[in-house]
Amino acid sequence: MTGASFQYRLPARLLHWGMALLVLATIPAGFVMIQDGIGRPLQNALFLFHKNVGVLLLLLVLIRAAYRLRHPPAPLPANIPGWQRMAASLSHVALYALLILMPIAGYIRVKAGGFPIESLDALGLPPLVPRSDPLAETAKTLHYYGGIAIAALLAVHIGAAAQHGLLRRDGVFSRMWPPFGARTR
Template identity: 35%
Template sequence: MALRSDNTGFGSITKSLHWVMAALFISVFAVGWYMDFLPLGMAKLEWMSRHKSLGVTVLMLAVLRILWRLYEPTPAALGKHSIERLAAKLGHLGLYAVMIAMPLTGWIMSSAANFPVSVFGLFTLPNLVAPDQGLFETLRTAHFILSWAIVVLVLGHVAAALKHHFIDRDATLRRMLPASGDQDGDIPASNTAKENS
């Protein structure tokens, strides 16, 4: 499998980033909701630290993924209708936006609360703003709203991939699967027969 994507399929680096980001999204969301139900204490603080570390990892990988996407060609969307291709583009832009905005609001929120962000105990990020309780509350609300925006965007992304796979029967989902060599034109023979009949 090629490292880089081309006009007909995704490379192994893009696929790896995609699935690692997916796993991180689930982990950050799960840890975030779990820690919210814990009473204030050492256990909650430890889970908050894990949540922040994972969030910073998401931010770093999101920046890397955006730079990588700008560097290499991207296979064309396989939607049959222009509205589908537009929706796919807007959905991807939305996901990139929340991948950046979500951890940034968390980082600034921690700064406003005067709690520096330690990343897995390896290094500590600088505070981006001075302590400010009002700003902290505003950012906490924004962070919460963004968490649900991520849920909506990810569910939409998954639903679209499944629709392409099971209804349109094109290679949209297959070409993002690990170790898949499927290209845009790989359509099951049964579909080709239907189209020719």
């Protein structure tokens, strides 16, 4: 089985791989930018990147979720065991939830803390939350644990994808690969 007839549509694949690149850059940027001793210029550049790409990711995940609701993926190949289907569904729901939660928590942490988000400020969007240190601290804690959770979940997700693509070669990986190319369903 090639899996080609089970492939995700082109917009879903473009969104998946585009977001994958951005998320895989945003997470390490988030962990590195809060370290002491990396130097102010690098820290500022990473904060600028992280906050603004994070906001873009919220927009992209909302578009992606809406697209997925209108275009549900084809069923997995019949030989995939039930527990793996369940694990895949649960982890995908958790990834969507975290990709929505993380930018919102980040936004609240920054705006309640009284700091800028350059892209939104340039668009003239007023702060949607009040200036409040306790609120900023709560959002910071949520963002921190969410960051650990999404990094762990992505490690499992990438491990499972590699297992399907490299070891089992059962057509599951090629549902989402290549990022662009002819749509087959």
